[in-house]
Amino acid sequence: xxxxxxxxxxxxxxxxxxxxxxxxxxxxxxxxxxxxxxxxxxxxxxxxxxxxxxxxxxxxxxxxxxxxxxxxxxxxxxxxxxxxxxxxxxxxxxxxxxxxxxxxxxxxxxxxxxxxxxxxxxxxxxxxxxxxxxxx
Amino acid sequence: xxxxxxxxxxxxxxxxxxxxxxxxxxxxxxxxxxxxxxxxxxxxxxxxxxxxxxxxxxxxxxxxxxxxxxxxxxxxxxxxxxxxxxxxxxxxxxxxxxxxxxxxxxxxxxxxxxxxxxxxxxxxxxxxxxxxxxxxxxxxxxxxxxxxxxxxxxxxxxxxxxxxxxxxxxxxxxxxxxxxxxxxxxxxxxxxxxxxxxxxxxxxxxxxxxxxxxxxxxxxxxxxxxxxxxxxxxxxxxxxxxxxxxxxxxxxxxxxxxxxxxxxxxxxxxxxxxxxxxxxxxxxxxxxxxxxxxxxxxxxxxxxxxxxxxxxxxxxxxxxxxxxxxxxxxxxxxxxxxxxxxxxxxxxxxxxxxxxxxxxxxxxxxxxxxxxxxxxxxxxxxxxxxxxxxxxxxxxxxxxxxxxxxxxxxxxxxxxxxxxxxxxxxxxxxxxxxxxxxxxxxxxxxxxxxxxxxxxxxxxxxxxxxxxxxxxxxxxxxxxxxxxxxxxxxxxxxxxxxxxxxxxxxxxxxxxxxxxxxxxxxxxxxxxxxxxxxxxxxxxxxxxxxxxxxxxxxxxxxxxxxxxxxxxxxxxxxxxxxxxxxxxxxxxxxxxxxxxxxxxxxxxxxxxxxxxxxxxxxxxxxxxxxxxxxxxxxxxxxxxxxxxxxxxxxxxxxxxxxxxxxxxxxxxxxxxxxxxxxxxxxxxxxxxxxxxxxxxxxxxxxxxxxxxxxxxxxxxxxxxxxxxxxxxxxxxxxxxxxxxxxxxxxxxxxxxxxxxxxxxxxxxxxxxxxxxxxxxxxxxxxxxxxxxxxxxxxx
Numbered sequence: 001x002x003x004x005x006x007x008x009x010x011x012x013x014x015x016x017x018x019x020x021x022x023x024x025x026x027x028x029x030x031x032x033x034x035x036x037x038x039x040x041x042x043x044x045x046x047x048x049x050x051x052x053x054x055x056x057x058x059x060x061x062x063x064x065x066x067x068x069x070x071x072x073x074x075x076x077x078x079x080x081x082x083x084x085x086x087x088x089x090x091x092x093x094x095x096x097x098x099x100x101x102x103x104x105x106x107x108x109x110x111x112x113x114x115x116x117x118x119x120x121x122x123x124x125x126x127x128x129x130x131x132x133x134x135x136x
Numbered sequence: 137x138x139x140x141x142x143x144x145x146x147x148x149x150x151x152x153x154x155x156x157x158x159x160x161x162x163x164x165x166x167x168x169x170x171x172x173x174x175x176x177x178x179x180x181x182x183x184x185x186x187x188x189x190x191x192x193x194x195x196x197x198x199x200x201x202x203x204x205x206x207x208x209x210x211x212x213x214x215x216x217x218x219x220x221x222x223x224x225x226x227x228x229x230x231x232x233x234x235x236x237x238x239x240x241x242x243x244x245x246x247x248x249x250x251x252x253x254x255x256x257x258x259x260x261x262x263x264x265x266x267x268x269x270x271x272x273x274x275x276x277x278x279x280x281x282x283x284x285x286x287x288x289x290x291x292x293x294x295x296x297x298x299x300x301x302x303x304x305x306x307x308x309x310x311x312x313x314x315x316x317x318x319x320x321x322x323x324x325x326x327x328x329x330x331x332x333x334x335x336x337x338x339x340x341x342x343x344x345x346x347x348x349x350x351x352x353x354x355x356x357x358x359x360x361x362x363x364x365x366x367x368x369x370x371x372x373x374x375x376x377x378x379x380x381x382x383x384x385x386x387x388x389x390x391x392x393x394x395x396x397x398x399x400x401x402x403x404x405x406x407x408x409x410x411x412x413x414x415x416x417x418x419x420x421x422x423x424x425x426x427x428x429x430x431x432x433x434x435x436x437x438x439x440x441x442x443x444x445x446x447x448x449x450x451x452x453x454x455x456x457x458x459x460x461x462x463x464x465x466x467x468x469x470x471x472x473x474x475x476x477x478x479x480x481x482x483x484x485x486x487x488x489x490x491x492x493x494x495x496x497x498x499x500x501x502x503x504x505x506x507x508x509x510x511x512x513x514x515x516x517x518x519x520x521x522x523x524x525x526x527x528x529x530x531x532x533x534x535x536x537x538x539x540x541x542x543x544x545x546x547x548x549x550x551x552x553x554x555x556x557x558x559x560x561x562x563x564x565x566x567x568x569x570x571x572x573x574x575x576x577x578x579x580x581x582x583x584x585x586x587x588x589x590x591x592x593x594x595x596x597x598x599x600x601x602x603x604x605x606x607x608x609x610x611x612x613x614x615x616x617x618x619x620x621x622x623x624x625x626x627x628x629x630x631x632x633x634x635x636x637x638x639x640x641x642x643x644x645x646x647x648x649x650x651x652x653x654x655x656x657x658x659x660x661x662x663x664x665x666x667x668x669x670x671x672x673x674x675x676x677x678x679x680x681x682x683x684x685x686x687x688x689x690x691x692x693x694x695x696x697x698x699x700x701x702x703x704x705x706x707x708x709x710x711x712x713x714x715x716x717x718x719x720x721x722x723x724x725x726x727x728x729x730x731x732x733x734x735x736x737x738x739x740x741x742x743x744x745x746x747x748x749x750x751x752x753x754x755x756x757x758x759x760x761x762x763x764x765x766x767x768x769x770x771x772x773x774x775x776x777x778x779x780x781x782x783x784x785x786x787x788x789x790x791x792x793x794x795x796x797x798x799x800x801x802x803x804x805x806x807x808x809x810x811x812x813x814x815x816x817x818x819x820x821x822x823x824x825x826x827x828x829x830x831x832x833x834x835x836x837x838x839x840x841x842x843x844x845x846x847x848x849x850x851x852x853x854x855x856x857x858x859x860x861x862x863x864x865x866x867x868x869x870x871x872x873x874x875x876x877x878x879x880x881x882x883x884x885x886x887x888x889x890x891x892x893x894x895x896x897x898x899x900x901x902x903x904x905x906x907x908x909x910x911x912x913x914x915x916x917x918x919x920x921x922x923x924x925x926x927x928x929x930x931x
Binding site: 023070072073074076077080083084100101104105107108109110111112113114 | 744745790791819820821822823841842845848852872878881882
């Protein structure tokens with residue numbers, strides 16, 4: 001019942017990949033981990049920098065849920081917490097998932113507007129991706 | 137007599153006066169080539185008339201050596217029947233034959249011979265050590281000699297040789313003397329035979345009290361008693377204080393029935409020094425089978441006994457050391473077990489049961505555990521003794537007198553190792569606190585008082601000293617509980633406090649019965665260690681329980697709907713199913729109220745999280761929605777929008793889903809047979825409510841896009857949607873616990889719910905029955921999440 005987390009930079013975005021169930025058991029640890037990621041990224045981020053191309057760290061946070069089979073409401077709460085923290089720091093959060101269930105749940109809770117879902121990492125980290133591009 | 141001779145003929149002119157002590161090598165590996173007689177093994181004994189060269193008497197073993205002979209018989213015949221040869225199986229010549237030698241009045245101090253032994257396995261040759269002693273000076277035995285054949289210990293080598301020799305002589309091989317095996321022969325002949333410390337006695341069976349009639353000089357050497365001193369007396373003069381009476385009794389019994397017997401007993405020399413004497417007594421019989429004499433073969437085995445004792449002592453101390461190590465280990469294990477067992481449960485009662493079970497029998501024979509009630513707090517003694525009340529006074533609510541007498545403690549768990557005493561312990565534990573005397577309460581107060589030392593070791597120690605069996609009478613009034621304690625016959629008792637955060641949560645009494653050693657200092661230390669851990673575990677369980685009770689109570693009170701909360705035109709049924717895993721409190725809520733203009737408003741929501749924080753946020757959120765909804769006639773979208781703003785302003789940042797549905801009073805539309813109303817609803821991320829038609833048609837109240845849930849973005853624009861609800865149709869609101877499970881995605885769950893709702897609606901139009909039917913179908917097993925359901929029917 002453990003969730004694993006690893007993170008890296010991609011196309012100027014911070015990508016956090018999760019492996020495991022995102023449920024009530026994983027929530028406490030994950031809350032801490034994601035909070036740290038958001039704060040670190042807020043500190044490292046260089047919005048509007050003139051650095052050429054991929055060197056600019058001007059993206060937001062991508063949470064890769066492709067290897068997360070199950071998300072419950074506690075898990076969604078963790079994602080929402082990250083969203084709110086990122087929002088305060090001025091950058092967006094996107095979700096990568098191809099799970100129909102997750103998309104359904106996010107849509108039902110009206111969350112696709114704040115946590116847009118993308119089918120893959122490339123589209124999630126594309127520079128001009130509109131916020132809800134991957135949601136529909 | 138000290139047996140250092142070789143196996144050839146030997147004489148020891150004059151016995152030494154001091155026999156060396158028995159070899160400490162006894163029972164150990166002897167050097168190669170050294171054999172040893174086995175004085176404890178049955179020896180063959182003959183009594184020979186030297187003049188007549190006749191064997192007069194023999195014991196049973198000797199009779200077996202020459203089975204077919206009837207006594208008296210000539211010594212030569214006997215020797216021939218026993219097939220006595222030398223150790224190499226060669227015939228003994230006249231001069232070397234021990235019987236010939238003794239017939240020549242030559243004492244034979246020791247000589248190796250071999251005798252044929254017939255058995256089912258065929259004929260074997262057994263090496264023996266023969267000693268032949270003229271019975272000089274024995275009354276009535278003049279001219280007689282004692283001949284004893286002793287088996288040899290560690291004789292495998294000798295036996296092998298003897299048997300090989302036997303085989304050679306029986307295969308008509310060339311004359312053995314032509315093909316000697318010189319080295320072997322030398323080895324055998326040189327093999328020393330240790331017959332150390334052997335002495336011989338003869339007692340006359342014909343005289344009363346079996347007086348000794350002869351002892352050999354070795355006897356004098358070993359015991360210090362001269363021939364003259366010994367003869368004429370029963371050999372019990374060797375006994376003294378410390379001689380085991382059971383042993384002497386066994387010897388007497390054997391002799392009375394004519395059996396041989398070998399025992400080791402503590403004897404005393406003439407100078408009073410003690411020695412361990414191994415005595416083999418064998419009756420010898422005459423031709424008629426009448427016991428004529430008892431021949432004793434005695435060995436000073438003090439060295440061996442001492443060695444055995446030393447070995448036993450070493451074993452005991454090794455065992456003790458190992459036991460100590462094992463005990464230390466098991467104590468650590470026990471401590472770990474206490475923590476594990478008590479942490480595994482948040483049920484205090486269960487934890488206490490486990491604790492007393494763990495104490496018995498590992499620490500004590502019985503254990504009784506009392507805890508302070510959840511609603512009571514122990515005051516320190518002396519801080520509030522009022523109205524003549526002595527001892528600690530307890531409480532938050534006014535205590536009853538018995539409760540005060542019990543110091544707020546309740547015995548809730550006890551266990552006795554012995555099933556037969558459990559009833560007595562039961563009677564004791566049920567009444568012991570109420571039966572405490574003033575002194576008993578004071579004593580218990582010493583244990584329970586929040587001490588300056590954190591764990592109250594000193595207090596507990598002092599109390600345990602008071603709490604001894606003798607002192608118990610003063611601690612308890614005469615009562616069934618005291619009588620029951622007496623039945624337990626405690627040999628030691630101690631009472632230790634279970635503490636956490638400076639507070640006493642309970643006391644544990646441990647006691648031992650007559651069947652085991654009283655509690656030691658180590659036991660007391662262990663008990664205090666365990667009590668400390670148990671105190672922490674109990675405290676955790678209590679905190680958890682209080683938190684849960686608080687949250688659950690809050691939830692219950694919040695979810696209570698007053699009977700007239702709903703306006704006349706709707707009939708409402710609500711259900712709340714708590715999660716089976718009682719460890720969590722849900723944030724689910726519902727509400728029904730009326731707006732000033734008469735509309736009914738139905739709210740359902742779910743605050744994220746399952747803790748007290750979520751329960752508190754739920755309470756605030758519900759209150760906000762209700763307040764905003766009731767003060768005016770805002771539509772659901774306006775209510776939710778303002779709720780979001782107010783949540784942010786109030787610092788409630790727990791995300792929550794909610795759905796608000798407004799049902800204005802119905803009106804009769806022209807051309808419509810049934811009254812109906814136009815629902816207005818807004819949904820903040822909540823699973824879509826259902827509209828269940830009487831015809832079984834089920835629709836979801838959903839828009840293309842659901843609005844964002846509450847608590848995220850206060851500026852979220854919320855939409856209002858309208859749907860028509862006819863009389864007899866049911867509006868069903870629910871939380872995700874009804875439809876979402878680990879093995880059932882939300883979408884599937886909602887699809888299932890639609891089917892279930894349609895079936896239920898086809899059987900009933902009553903909201904109560906419908907809610908029950910839906911829950912029964914959707915939650916066949918206890919749910920892992922809380923579930924709220926609201927069913928509303930337009931009247």
